[in-house]
Amino acid sequence: MNTFDFSIVTTWFDNLLNGVMPLWLTTVIECLLIGVGLILVYALLALFYIYYERKLCGAFQCRLGPNRVGPFGLLQSFADMFKILIKELIPINNIDKFLFGLAPYLVIASSFTAFAVLPWGRGLQIIDFNIGVFFLIAVSSIGVLGILLAGWSSNNKFTLIGALRSGAQMVSYELSIGLSVMTIVLLAGTMSVTELVEGQEHLWYIFQGHIPAIIAFLIYIVAGTAETNRGPFDLPEAESELTAGYHTEYSGIHFGYFYLAEYLNLFIVSGVATLLFFGGWMPLHIPGCEGFNNVMDYIPSVVWFVGKAIILSAVIIWFKWTFPRLRIDQLLAFEWKYLLPFNLVNLVLMLIVVAFGWHF
């Protein structure tokens, strides 16, 4: 393996700082640097995603998409970002001001924390728990709290209906996400993000676990779309029914936070799918083809991870721009009557496959 390991850089930097200052100061500086770096990546990725989705959906709809600001419209998202930053935060009467202000931060904090655990590349990871995947699912479900609060505190009937829908939807679909993740954890025998990635060095889990893994992936991608509140599961903000659902009353950067979180959740869902099914930052390896594998190794691991996630996102974006929206009772019936039982059976199937060693 001749892929560059990022831990060399980080260890070198750590030693350099430790050489000139006390340990506590090193920790503080490193935390700050990591935080700033993350925020930067987070914001840039969101901007990229906005551009990416607009271009993709333009292509689906026989349009060009943004093409005026900058070459190929590349600066459009930046212009939009500056616009939203300088927009007024409209004060609203008769609302719970504290909760109203808190809600967008809860949403963004949850997505941000989940974002931080993703394995970006070889050695490029902020923290490596032994319960990494579990942590990811746990923090990403905090987001629903923010959405419920936003809907409740706005003191508006549309937002309330949107929030209640969202609550029902996210709690339901989290089950499916959790179970499909469990299926892969069963196959891998670990919850640690690093070990999950390393387990796929020679073959990705979706191939290792063949049938149950493919089923788990399909369920995951459906439930993940629902979890991010994107079409065809965008009922909480169903534009034609509830104007904008739970964030109807938000303006300026507070609305921007919801928007940002939605796009980043799209990346996180695709990132987790990459991690669980498509080898994380591992290059594509075909057992037996040494030459091919060596060429693949030359592509940096960060590119592998981000690239795979972006391609998976395209699928989710494709869903949104093709399908009509479901109705709330259909949505819940789909989860509880079909996805969940199917998922449980699939888990047992995976158990059998692992117990008898039928996987590759």
Next chain:
Amino acid sequence: MADIKEIIGKVCPDAIFEENEKPFAVVPDRDWHKVAEALKQSGYDWLNAVVGEDWGDEMGCIYYMSSSSDGAEVSVKVATADRENPMLHSVSDLWDCARLEEREVFDFFGIKFINHPDMRRFYLRNDWVGYPLRKDYDENPDINPVRLYHEQPDDVSVTYKEEADGSVKEEKVQVFAPEEFVVNIGPQHPATHGVLRFRTSLNGEEIKKIDLVCGYIHRGIEKLCEKLTYPQCIHFFDRQDYFSALMNEHCFCMCVEKALGLEVPRRAQVIRVMMDELSRIASHLLFFGTYCMDLGATTALFYGIRERETILDILEETCGARMTFNYNVVGGVREDIHPNFVKRVKDFIAIMPSRLKEYHTLVTGNVIFKNRLKGVGILSRKDAISYGVAGPSGRASGWACDVRKLKPYSIYGELDFDEVVMDGCDSFDRYLVRMKEIEQSLRILEQLVDNIPDGDYCAKAPKIIKLPAGHWFQEVEACRGVFGVYIDSKGDKTPYRVKINGTCLRLAGVVDHITRGSKIADLITIGGSMDYVVPDIDR
């Protein structure tokens, strides 16, 4: 005529029969309800229009009724001489659509309808002073200034109940109880297709009742027409149902031509029909797009718009406008067709079938789409007739109500096309009917495009158009249903009264009936499948 004399004469010996283009009877108010009931039972079960009018010495309504199966027509005038407290008997128990139509008459003429369940203002604000379509209405702006405060929603309505002894008692009616969870869908809402407001009482996600509030963009076109000459009136007809602009103009011109006894040249007839069918396709394409967008499938909108654009280009070349055409004139059309017209229509006919196939692949077969539409918003044939839901929405309930077939006008009688009737009664069929009507309109265009006769495109109409005294009613099949125009003339160069009778009011009026007990999302599905256009409601 004899038949009608018999039916009416049996229950009301005092009825007076007058000669008119349609069988016309004048009936005193006390017998009116009985007459209406007898007419309904003898097959005149479709209430086409309720025309309120102030004749000066008396005020009242002309009711146009026809048979839902063969299109036989009858009109009945009911009037009262009392201007202080005018009252007529309501027929809202016989025809559900009369509920809104009579409220409109109350709003504009102040005629109270006895036994009507909900006698509130409909278009105007609760605090409006006077009744604007009365001839003695004071137009002084100081009486009704532009009020800058919110109109208080009135949850208490009144009804005038007739006692057994004939006396009338006023009773209060609660529209919504104070504890109900009422959500405003509209007036500013993406799915109402304009400024229409549904006050929706909810139980969780379930709809309990809907109160329709209209009038946010009411422009008083009927009142404006009373002061303008006939050619000046035409352009208002573009601005009602703006997707059926050409049909609406066509209807008004036909009504005037009928009154004048003017023969329209064949070339003009063919051009008019081709324009009508082109705009029908354009309208149904936009329906397809916006309906899918309402359901969350945004991409389909752009597919529909793409083809609609081709039609608008064709229309623009000939008419000079893309939306408000002002193309029909009394006697024919304003300009001859553009030299490119025939070629471009042929090109369009050639590409359209493949595009329709594309729509069906993208949308119609989709499981989510089917699940959202099938069995949602069931409207039985009986209810469709009672609510007056004509047009594609009525035909999806198994009611063959196409005016082009029922009472053929212009050259439709000679054309070979099928009336699309389906009997699923749900939103899915309402959608499919429209998609199939596109195919039928293409058939009509195919027949005509090579057969546009030479000759004048406009008959010689008098310079100053004065209609003889009398009243006329003309209907056409617009994109969303029947569109009717009533003109009353006293022999002047301006009409005495114009009544515009679109179907959209009825389409919006039936929403309450068929959404009860379904989800909010279904309100969007049902409202979208009705395809109402708000300017046609707020005339």
